[in-house]
Amino acid sequence: MTTTTHMSPGAPTGADLDRLRVRAYELRVSMLDMAAGKGEGYVAQGLGMADCLAALYFFEMRHDPQNPSWAQRDRFLLSTGHYSIAMYALLARAGYLDLAELPTYGLNGSRLPMSTFDDLPGIEIVGGSLGQGLGQAVGMAIGLRLDGQGSRVFCEVSDGELQEGSTWEALMSGATFNCDNLVALFDCNGVQADGAIHVQLEPVADKIAAFGWDTVEINGNDLVALTDALVNARQADGRPKAIVMRTQPGSGIPTLERRERAHFVRISDDEWQVCRQELEAGRPEVRND
Amino acid sequence: MTSEQLIAGQTRGMGELIEIAGKTTELAPFGRELAALGRERSDIVALTADMGRYSDILAFRDEHPDRFFNVGMAEQNLIAVSAGLAKTGKIAYCTTYSVFVSRRAYDFVAIAGAHSMANVKIFAGMPGLMNGYGATHQATEDLNMMRGIADLTIIDPCDATELKQVVRAVADIPGTVYVRLLRGNVSVELDPVTYQFTVGKAAVLRPGGSVGIISTGYMTARALDAAAHVAPQGVDVGVLHVPTIKPFDTAGVLAFAAQYDRVIVAENHKTTGGLATLVIEAMFDAGVIRPVERIGLADSFFECGSQEYLEARYGVDLPRFVRAILQEA
Ligand SMILES: Cc1ncc(C[n+]2csc(CCOP(=O)(O)OP(=O)(O)O)c2C)c(N)n1
Numbered sequence: 001m002t003t004t005t006h007m008s009p010g011a012p013t014g015a016d017l018d019r020l021r022v023r024a025y026e027l028r029v030s031m032l033d034m035a036a037g038k039g040e041g042y043v044a045q046g047l048g049m050a051d052c053l054a055a056l057y058f059f060e061m062r063h064d065p066q067n068p069s070w071a072q073r074d075r076f077l078l079s080t081g082h083y084s085i086a087m088y089a090l091l092a093r094a095g096y097l098d099l100a101e102l103p104t105y106g107l108n109g110s111r112l113p114m115s116t117f118d119d120l121p122g123i124e125i126v127g128g129s130l131g132q133g134l135g136q137a138v139g140m141a142i143g144l145r146l147d148g149q150g151s152r153v154f155c156e157v158s159d160g161e162l163q164e165g166s167t168w169e170a171l172m173s174g175a176t177f178n179c180d181n182l183v184a185l186f187d188c189n190g191v192q193a194d195g196a197i198h199v200q201l202e203p204v205a206d207k208i209a210a211f212g213w214d215t216v217e218i219n220g221n222d223l224v225a226l227t228d229a230l231v232n233a234r235q236a237d238g239r240p241k242a243i244v245m246r247t248q249p250g251s252g253i254p255t256l257e258r259r260e261r262a263h264f265v266r267i268s269d270d271e272w273q274v275c276r277q278e279l280e281a282g283r284p285e286v287r288n289d
Numbered sequence: 290m291t292s293e294q295l296i297a298g299q300t301r302g303m304g305e306l307i308e309i310a311g312k313t314t315e316l317a318p319f320g321r322e323l324a325a326l327g328r329e330r331s332d333i334v335a336l337t338a339d340m341g342r343y344s345d346i347l348a349f350r351d352e353h354p355d356r357f358f359n360v361g362m363a364e365q366n367l368i369a370v371s372a373g374l375a376k377t378g379k380i381a382y383c384t385t386y387s388v389f390v391s392r393r394a395y396d397f398v399a400i401a402g403a404h405s406m407a408n409v410k411i412f413a414g415m416p417g418l419m420n421g422y423g424a425t426h427q428a429t430e431d432l433n434m435m436r437g438i439a440d441l442t443i444i445d446p447c448d449a450t451e452l453k454q455v456v457r458a459v460a461d462i463p464g465t466v467y468v469r470l471l472r473g474n475v476s477v478e479l480d481p482v483t484y485q486f487t488v489g490k491a492a493v494l495r496p497g498g499s500v501g502i503i504s505t506g507y508m509t510a511r512a513l514d515a516a517a518h519v520a521p522q523g524v525d526v527g528v529l530h531v532p533t534i535k536p537f538d539t540a541g542v543l544a545f546a547a548q549y550d551r552v553i554v555a556e557n558h559k560t561t562g563g564l565a566t567l568v569i570e571a572m573f574d575a576g577v578i579r580p581v582e583r584i585g586l587a588d589s590f591f592e593c594g595s596q597e598y599l600e601a602r603y604g605v606d607l608p609r610f611v612r613a614i615l616q617e618a
Contacts, residue, residue: 081425106593113593115422128425129389130362160339163361192362194341199361 011227012059014289020223021284023093024054028252028279030089034105035265036272041106041114044262046086048189048221048247049156053090055226056154056185065095068121072149075140077124079133080158080187081115087123088112096122131164133157134184138173141182141240152181160192162201168211174240175212183233183241184213187220189249191262205244213242220245253278314474315449319412320348322456323382327353330460334374336360336383338367344384344414345472364394368409372401372465375408380460386420387413387428387469391435402465403441410459412470416445416506417557417586418599424590433562435467436535442466442488443534445506445556448478451532454486462488469506469557478510491531491541498525500614501545504555505531505564508584508605512555515610526614531564539571546577553582553613557605560585582613 012020027050035043057063061074078087088105091097097112097120104110111120115128125136137155144151161167174182188204190197209215216232218225226245233241250256250265253275259265267275327333327349335349339362350357360367364385371381390398390413402409413431420426435443442462446452452471459466484492494509495516502512509530516526529545531538546552546568554565560583569581586603600606612618 082422108594108598110593113423115425115593117423117592126425128422129393160362163339163363165363165365193339193343194337194359197361198359 008059011224011231015287017223017227018284018286020054020058020227022286023058024050024223025252025279025282025284026093027054027086027089030092030099030102031085032253032272032275032279034085034088034102035267036276037103038106039269040264040266042082042085042264044191044249044256044259044265045080045083045158045187045189046089047251047253047256048249049083049086049187050089050251051221051223051226052156052185052187052245052247053086055223055230057090057094059227060230061154062151065122068096071147072151074151075124075137075144075153077133077137077140077153077155078116078127079125079137079156079161080130081127083156083158083187084112084114084116084127087116091120091122094122130158131161131166133161134167134170135173137182137184138170138177138179141174141179142177145179145181152183153179154183154185156185156187159186159188159190159197159201159204162186162204163192163199171208171211171213178238179240180236180238183230183243184208186242186244187247188244189247189262191249193263195261195263205242208242208244212239214239215242215244217244217246220247221251252282312476312478314476316474317345317348317472318449318453318475319456319470319472320345322453324348324352326457326460327356330380332379333460334358334379334381336367336371336374336381338362338364338383338385338389340385340414343386343472344412344470346382346384346412349382364389365397368394368397368411369401371409371411372397372405372407376405380408380410382410382412384412384414384470386426387416387431388420388426390467391428391431395434398435398441398465398467399438403438406440406464408463409465411465411467413467414470414472416469418591418603418605419557419596421594421596421599423593427591429559429586429591430562431467431469432534432556432558432564433566436562436567440464441535444488444532445469445534446471446486446532447505447507447509447530449475450477450479450481450484451486453481454484455532458486458488471507476507476510478513486532489533489536489538491529491533491538491545493527493545494530495526495528497548498527499549500524500551500553501527501529501549502553502555502610502614503529503531503542503545503564503568505534506557508555508557511605511607511610514607515614518607518611519614524614534564534567537567537571539575542568542571543575543577546572546579549579551582552579553584553610555584555605555610558585559588561588584609584613
């Protein structure tokens, strides 16, 4: 597997962009395989996060799958532990895990449980108790700054986690301690356990900006917007960076995009075939340039 | 195990509740009883922290939408808002997973709830090993934590019959109450005609026998199953059910324990800090000295898996009970 340890000067274009799209597509294929094997799961959220993870691990982050504990790596914290399906797909496609292990997702005794634990190479924090990621990211950002090796911290946070007071406490700390090596990626997919988000959360981007974060709001399923935002977030200007991503649960598979109960998807055997066909129909081409 | 073995074995995944084959069950007894109580009393309000679907409380929302409030995934706020409602004379029933009540909202339960004598009735979902999502979701020390709070009542019901009685009883218990919630398809172990839950009282469900099991929560169902299992071998087992962890029925426990040469204590909780600790303290203080065997969980963080898998792996399944009764290693 290739190692991504670069920080390219600008956002990808042309064939580079196409190749990134293929990466995101491959993540989706793996996630669908995992969910289909089990018949259910948090696949809708995972599909929504595919583009973000592809942009991070195959474009922006400094990391080495052969050396997951490399001290100078950039850190990615998946705060929303039940998005594990996306993370396992990523870790396998990036070379941290054997692809053959993915079908054990969620099974008794598996190393790939439905909620993430930090004993798996490539997973930085124990996920599952929501609202604990961003504060740890702030601590890591400060710690890595003290180390002076230029490592950065990327932290995914869900819109459900924006309802926990702890997330706002962490936002306060990130700005207080000038964590400009920290990028928080808010996955605003509009759903939570009981259904569509009904609590008054908006305007999310304005609120985060008011907490002192350099904030942009983008379509989280648009790789051009994602990579642009990541490039802009490199500025060492004393401010932590926030990317508010509007993501589509089930992104890439229209049948799942239409699902009302997107938090925990159950799909019948015949529907998986439809899902697969829909996903394959959207397989990106790589242009010659 | 290798990936191939795991996949070939088709071991079931987490979140699946244990098979209760052969048992009568009731669907969503908590939510239905609360909805019924809401019909009788206009001072009942209900809240959740994005765990409505997973705590059966939506039956109340469907009947009384004006008195139902989902505060979002914000457990500290859930307890604070409930306490505020209580201060205006309401009886606030609220739900989330037990792990997020005990670990995340502890200070709020102590101060806004118990210390304020606020009428907050917390129904804490999927306690102990009932949640398959691993340590982050498994409240295996909640009884220990909660019993550290003064003026808090703690109840761990055994089945649907008792849970429904508890829904009604807690409305009249002053102050904050922590109830371990059983949700979904809940087995019926106790006869609703003859069984009567009384707060602070243990109940002898099987008298006599050569060994006595003292248990709480759904482990009492397991104790009864184990007693029935060994009966054909001529082994007679007594069972004392202790639904109220606080205030603790010291007299009831001592009277029961004193009858036996040997006592087994069983709980869906760590073997330290919960029922076993309370029983042993009570016995030691009173000089009722007997060997006690504890069935429960180790002081550890546990992995993910189906309930059946976890119970066998961590030693609270039926075979474990049978071994304890028969004194097999
Ligand atoms: C602190 C905490 N409270 C409650 C839960 C239970 N829970 C699991 S997922 C979830 C919904 C959270 O919303 P979001 O993270 O936006 O999830 P999505 O529906 O997008 O997967 C809840 C409440 C939890 N895991 N952690």
